[in-house]
Amino acid sequence: MIGLIRALFGALRLLGRERSSDLGGWLLRSVSPLIPVNKVALANIRAVFPEKSEAEVKAIARGAWENLGRTAAEYAHLNTLFDYDYHNPGKPSRVEVAGIEHFIALKDDEKPGLIFSAHLGNWELPAICAAAYDLETTAVFRAPNDPAIASVVHEIRSGAMGGLAAAKQGAAFAMQGVLEKGGHLGMLIDQHFTRGVVVPFLGRPALTNPILGKFVRRFECPVHGVRVIRLPNQRFRLELTPPLDLPRDAAGEIDVAGAMAMMTAVVDGWVREHPEQWLWMHRRWRPNMIGSAALADYEKRGPVKPAFKAT
Template identity: 45%
Template sequence: MHPLLLRTQARLRRAAKPLGEAAVGALTILLLRSTRYFDPVKTANLFGRVARLIGPLTREQRIGRANLTAAFPEKSPQEIEAILAGVWDNLGRLGAEFAHLDHIWEHDAVFPGKSWIEIPPRCQELFEQLRLDGKPALIFAGHLGNWELPAVAAVAHGLDAAILFRRPNNASANRIIEELRAVKMGTLIPAGRDAPIKLAEALRNGQHVAILVDQYFSNGVDVTFFGRKTKANPTLARLLRQIECPVHGVRIIRLPGHRFRAEISDEVKPVRDASGQIDVAGTMQAITSVIEGWIREYPDQWLWLHRRWR
């Protein structure tokens, strides 16, 4: 193609990009605001079906299939496709549930059978320990089940929490998403250069700091995940080096009948080097291994659609 045509195409793409982002932002706002007016269960069913239909047409389907095939070489192609269908269903349902974050958490300890949420007795005991022991804590989670709900659960049950989150690239979409998250999610700390400083300050103030730890981090430490080397974000372990405190994992698993089970892990002990100092890479490996165990239990509820290995 002639260089002049190539330059013209490049200029048109650059000029169209802001318009495309604005359209995506407007659509996100419209979708989230309108979804709030409909029944959350029916909407989750609809979004799950739509995601199952549209998801396989995207490039993320190929990424997810490659990830699953490498992680579970013993599974047949049919099993892999069934897991992928569940991944899309979970993602669609999560989108619908996100619009109802301010009232989706319903747990009644007196009548647990009537609640959307079930909390096993041991997890309830661990939660009360975290809430009442007067200590800060580091909480890790992964993109499993409904990964937005742990922050809602913390605030609903009186846990003083600070949540690290990543802003969407689209500014318009970010505004509505932050508006929804801010309702019942405690202190929100956006990812960025000053995030570690703010997180350390939150710990010193006695707060419970929560971080998602299961995505690829280019400047991270080496860990093994499903038998393959990858990079993990070391922020949690580095914070632990500064302020030693308990470390627990949390997950909220999707159950049949539009219900969830909230679980807190027992304390995950940090790995230490010969001098007794926190071993950052070793500690992140211990945490990554917990996440892997969770995913093996519920592979169709994890977000296989991003490039975890590179």
Template identity: 35%
Template sequence: MKKHTDDIPLPERRPDRPVTVMHRIELGLVLMLSGFFKILGLNGASFVSGKFLRIVGPLIRSVSMRAENNLRKAFPDWSDKQINATTKKVWENLGRTAAEFTHLEQLKPNLPNGRVTITGKDKLDDLVTDGHFAIFFSGHFANWEVIPTAFESLGVDQSFVYRAANNPLTDEYIINRRGKVMSRYQIPKGKRGSRALLDTLNKKRSLLMLTDQKLNSGISVPFMGIPAMTLNAAARLALKYKIPLAPVSIERLNGARFNIQFHDPLAFTPSGDLNKDIYDLTALMNLAIEKDIRARPGQWLWFHRRWPKGA
């Protein structure tokens, strides 16, 4: 089993934004909240933060309306009551996830507290033992931070791709916090992380990516039945390196308890037409994520602009 080590250097905070006074104030608030969540403990922090955002979140209309509009696009037969109820669940899940970030040490599989259970461990073992490696993908479900935490706890040699926070000081805080419980091989999205991405696979280290957010780059592929710009790097790399591409699901069970499910790799036979294969494989990835969204719509992060305006 791979051991966690502090000898591996972490990525630097984002270098493209100068630190401002507001950045320092924001970091101060983040640290204050983190201290408050530590005092409350995991259960208390998750409950209080979740209930707070369940009430306050829908009042932030610019954000909440985006989720409501996205839900109407994805579920055109839903009533306003269903839309509003699901939006509240999304806000609560986000609040819980934010508070649980302070307590990730307690959100590992194989701990006596039993907060994180694993389904399909044999499927994971088939993909990462005896020198094998794979690309794993998921989305912003439940508490998505628990997935890379679980990988590290299970001894999987892997890197994960992340989106840098807008505030460089907060970005540094998050990187360091993750480095204590997750792989220290953290790869920022975009050009800054491209070299590390290739280095990971050249060294036969597995890769974890969240592929459900809209990008200005990528390719337009149906998502929930609507064309959407989609990250195609996972499909492209899987085809290039001829390695499995496997979905990972996470479900919030009750409060701060989760189940992670490992699935079989996507069944796909390349046609030889690279562009077509990338498109078709990316479409299969979207279908896998869509399946989890439809099963638990209140646990997916509906707040980002997933589809083009007017779609």
């Protein structure tokens, strides 16, 4: 099986980056109505955007499938996908980077740091960008369920990124070790986490992993968000936010649930801006898993305040 996956990626490399991306996007966009989990995507979109027509809902879903297909095909070209030269920002490239001053500050402040992201555009690019800037970063990832695909994807990621940490039992200790050494952690925070804290996301309560909130409470380090926007003509834009001004409790320490709510609010805005580039087919909202006490605490917390520090 691994040989077959490697042969597939080899064929995509021969096809070229642009044509591979186009093929992957066209394929998943075309077959998406036949994929059972497309019903999950449509239901999620309808719930978040009740004002949209059925045609608009289906267009967003097809766009999300196309983005997923493009991202999957682009794994074959992951080590050449990022071509922005921050030493020569005027040089033509397929990638734009906004907030480069924050990347530089993270690299030079001699402190640990946290970077959160979401499944938008090609979500592998931020870790590649960090490696290109020599920013010591460990990307926390969830391996694909299929062992053969997981093996090949890990091999590809290892050649294009910095450190990698699999999101599995015991991973928290490895992540903590990165921060204790002054390194940086990058993590996607837009997926369901059964043992998570309840946060508002796209108008509904959702469970999210609290690990970044716990780490910032312990290490008092800067927290940034980074997103990828897929642009026309096979181009991308990376945007790194300023550091977030996270909420604190009465003792002056970071409020973990409030911190995760604020990070999620940033992701909320990203998804609303480019809904056709997010992973709607994930079962993000699972109200039956939220206990009454957690829901009461969520409702008591109220609206999320602005996220960014004044500059």
